[in-house]
Amino acid sequence: MADLSVDLCGLELPNPFVLASGPLTWNAGAIQAAFAGGAAAVVTKTIRPEATINPVPHIADAGRGSLLNTEGWSDLTAEEWIERELPALRERHGGVLIASLGHTPQEVAEIVAPVAGAGPDLLELVSYRAEDAAPMVAVAKEKASLPVLIKVSANWPDLLDVVKACLQAGADGVTAIDSIGPTLRIDVETGQPLLGSFAWLSGRSILPISLRVVAQIAQEHGVPVVGTGGVAQAEDAVEMVMAGATAVGVHSTPLLQGLGWFEKTLARLDRWLEKQGHSRLADLRGLALPHLQVAMPHTPLAFTFDPDLCTRCGRCVTVCGYGARQLTDEIEMLVDEELCRSCGLCVTVCAPGALDTLETP
Ligand SMILES: Cc1cc2nc3c(=O)[nH]c(=O)nc-3n(C[C@H](O)[C@H](O)[C@H](O)COP(=O)(O)O)c2cc1C
Ligand code: SF4
Ligand code: SF4
Incomplete structure (x- = not known):
């Protein structure tokens, strides 16, 4: 059995999965069900x-x-969370509870101390406005003594500057990303x-965007990141970790597939x-980052072809927009070197791996 545990801001999680904020976390009963289902x-x-x-x-x-959603924040008041829901979660058998607070510095100032006092392990702050993020962190750190995650949106053009300001204000980590919009x-x-x-x-459709944001934050700031957005299967979680995530947030997939998704995916x-011969998930953290290339080479691709693996599906021929490939x-695989633009698409559609590229020195 591989070691799936991760350390998030000093808290040991038995597995990387964080059920992100959303309808599945609407009250104490729903949250207990998620812990029971396998969310760490x-x-x-x-x-x-x-x-x-x-x-x-x-x-x-x-x-x-x-x-798609047009859902707002909690349909329970802060008072209901402080007096009823959070206290009901005090017995949570090791599950880590993160209280999400929004959306302005004034609102955080009003409720952060009683929310923190009602028993969560961590706070997560979220706002629709980038300029509110760092002031929210500052007020939360002033009024509560719990670690603070700031949740960021891929819509913010100066995202890395916002993260920097939040870290300077005392944030302990980042949750990236919120849902993306507006869309239609x-x-x-x-x-x-x-x-x-x-x-x-x-x-699913936002995974490449969340991976990009996670990688940028991990590369620039090296802080704990709860990589969230578009994770639907185990391999997506591995991608998140390889992009630099410490833990992996998910909401839409268990909402669509049920809480049984956690056990199946674990x-x-x-x-x-x-x-793959890995004994520890945490060892894969940031594995892809040193390979992110700033300047890409322009040398033509050199191909390898293994006829024993080829199923003759023809996909490599179909997808070549330049008509360069023939089977x-x-x-026998023929490539017209005059026509081939070295785009690489044909190699990536070859499921059995019959077609490959030679490493360029
Ligand atoms: C219906 C719905 C409601 C959500 N409500 C909240 C919320 O109240 N607060 C928040 O920070 N994020 C909220 N989110 C965003 C999720 O926490 C998460 O960041 C986003 O959905 C990306 O993860 P996913 O692709 O795994 O769903 C909501 C998402 C959905 C789908
Ligand atoms: S995509 Fe791969 S398996 Fe399919 S014809 Fe091309 S080389 Fe063969
Ligand atoms: S690399 Fe691109 S242009 Fe060259 S054969 Fe493959 S699909 Fe065609």
Whole structure:
């Protein structure tokens, strides 16, 4: 059995999975169910002094493992969290509880001390406005003694500067990223926008964006990052860790597939690590970062082809937009070097690995 444990801001998590803030964390009962399902840590639905009133409807399946939502913060008040929900989570058998607070420095100042006093292990601060992030951290660090994560949005153009200001204000780590928006999908049967409006996108389709943000933060600042956004399977979690994440946040996938996703994915993660010969997930942290290239080479690709592995599926030929590739009846692979632009697409679509590139020196 591989070691899946990670250390997040001094707290030992038995596995990397953090259930991110959202409908599955709406109250104490839901959070207990998530711990029981296998989440090592859970972030509460975002607490503000007043409860939100959500539009109806406010979550839609956007297809391919993704969701759209127009959901606000918690539909319970801060008082209900402080007096009822957080105290009910004091017995949580090792599960790490993260209280999410939003969305302005004034609101954080108002509720952070009683929320922190009601028993969470960590605080996570979230705002729609980049300029509020660092002041929120400063006020939380002043009024509470728990470690603080700042949750960032990929929409913020000066994201790395915001992270820097938050770290200077005392943040202990970063959660990256929130759902992305505004976005739009349209039901073509009715011509109606899904959810009747622009909405926020989460789930599978945002994984490449969250990976980019996690890698940038890890590279620039080297702080603990809860890599969140688009994780749907064990290999995605490995990618997050290789991009520099300490722990892996997820919400849309267990919302779509049920809390059983945690156990299934942990078993698969364990098998994957063993198969690859890794004994410890945490050893893979940041593995991809030294290979992120600033300047890419311009030398033409040199290909290798293994006819024994080739299934003759023809995909490499189909995807070559320049018509450079041909597979003969004798299973001989021909490339027209005049036409080939060395884009590399054909190699990446070859599932059995029959087509490959030679490492350029
Ligand atoms: C329906 C829904 C509600 C959400 N509500 C919150 C919230 O209250 N506070 C927050 O910080 N993030 C919220 N999120 C964002 C998630 O915590 C997470 O950052 C985002 O969905 C990306 O992760 P995923 O692709 O695994 O879902 C919400 C996401 C969804 C889908
Ligand atoms: S994509 Fe790979 S398996 Fe398919 S024809 Fe090309 S080389 Fe063969
Ligand atoms: S590298 Fe690009 S251009 Fe060259 S054969 Fe492959 S798909 Fe065609």
